[in-house]
Amino acid sequence: MTTLRTPGPTIGVVGGGQLGRMLAEAAAPLGVEVVVLDPTPDCPAALVARDQIVAEFDDEAGIRELAARADVLTFEIELADQDVMERVSEDTGTPVHPKPSTLETIHDKLVQKRTLEDAGVPVPPFRAVDDADDVRAAIDDYGAPVMLKARTGGYDGRGNVPVESKSEAEDALEAVAGPAMVESFVDFEREVSVIAVEGDDEVATFPIGENVHEAEILRETIVPARSSEAVTERAHAVARDVLEVMDGRGVYGIELFETTDGEILLNEIAPRPHNSGHWTIEGAASSQFEQHVRAVLGWPLAATDLRSPTVTTNLLGDVDDERPARLTDLDEILETPRAALHWYGKRQARPLRKMGHVTLSADESASDTSVGELLERARALEDAVTFRP
Incomplete structure (x- = not known):
């Protein structure tokens, strides 16, 4: 093994949103510096990263500059261009992790599903669609509703449109506005996710989380998920198969579906830290962000044990239009033991935009605290804060 040292290397991150911000926060205690590339001046990560290069996610000159200043490149947003990153890596010798080939697989959801199905990973029935007749044929075969998904460009629920009946096919395709696919609607007991880590010669997984979505936006994550031991084991097994x-x-x-029959089906994959893993900052022995830093550098991974039951609630822009972001009435969060506020530093609030999150962990000595009780307390903390113009 290469001798590790600190102060250590520099990681170049394509994307400077909240994920880049939390990556930089996790890297600093390890003696690792972070430089981010993002088109928004003074992006959320700029406050805590070593520096920011202001450039678009597919700007080859900008990514070359980033590579020149980094020992390894990574990305915190799927809008990173895999072809540009591949060329830059080959020309400069700066490695990219996860590899651009993974981005290529992920970018097209149809390719993603076909690749995983071919590898034996369980997925819902799906097919490509070219027009409204294809959507209606899918409803004939799968039953209504079906989920229409943009094959490219969608993430965090964007680009997903439920189609309740054949009469909605044209409008749904217009909303997706591009190449699309259809998935059968899964009769699920709950949505769960596993944050999995591919290291140099080791793999780690965090305890599974239970996710609550509304309007295709993740609202809450509950850990541990209220799933049986058998379902939990199956979820971890599927996650490890995905890493293969x-x-x-x-x-x-x-992201996974736990069906009403206790089966696990893959929903989608994000090749980066994920919103459903934010609970790990306070709730696990290491955070997903520290693990990403360690993994992309080829360093040993840290422990992923659950410290105590933990709930994360997202703070979404509860505004009708775009306005300067200002969050008030924080007293209850700040006064609550084992509650943690994470503000992302975004300058503008927009409807349903993720502006921050609140994490609430149970007292480690209070073994009788249920995740249901913890969830209700976390929701009360979220309800107490407000956005002001």
Whole structure:
């Protein structure tokens, strides 16, 4: 093994949103510096990263500059261009993790599903669609509703449109506005996710989380998920199978359906730290962000044990239009033991935009605290804060 040292290397991150911000926060105690590339001046990560290069995610000159200043490149947003990153890596010798080939697989959801299905990973029935007749044929075969998904460009629920009846097919395709696919609607007991880590010669998984979505946006994550031991084991097994398909080191957010029959089906994969893993900062022995830093550098991974039951609630822009972001009425969060506020530093609030999150962990000595009780307390903390113009 290469001798590790600190102060250590520099990681170049394509993307400077909240994930880049939390990556930089996790890297600093390890003596690792972070430089981010993002088109928004003074992006959320800029406050805590070593520096920011202001450039678009596919700007080859900008990514070359980033590579020149880094020992390894990674990304915190799927809008990173895999072809540009591949060329830059080949020309400069700066490695990229996860590898651009993984981004290529992930970018097209149809390719992603076909690749995983071919590898034996359980997925819902799906097919490509070219027009409204194809959507209606899918409803004939799968039953209504079906989920229409943009094959490219969608993430964090964007680009997903439920189609309740054949009469909605044209409008749904217009909303997706591009190449699309259809999935059968899964009759699920709950949505869960596993944050999995591919290291240099080791793999780690965090305890599974239970996710609550509304309007295709993640609202809450509950850990541990209220699933049986058998379902939990199956979820971890599927997550490890997914890692076998992906190429390159790093954290992968693996979203799954737990069906009413107790089966596990893959929903989607994010080849980066994921919103459903934010609970790990306070709730686990290490955070997903520290693990990503360690993994992309080829360093040993840390422990992933659960410290105590933990709930994360997202703070979304509860505004009708775009306005300067200002969060008030924080007293209750700040006064609550084992509650943690994470503000992302975004300058503008927009409807349903993720502006921050609140994590609430149970007292480690209070073994009788249920995750249901913890969830209700976390929701009360979220309800107490407000956005002001």
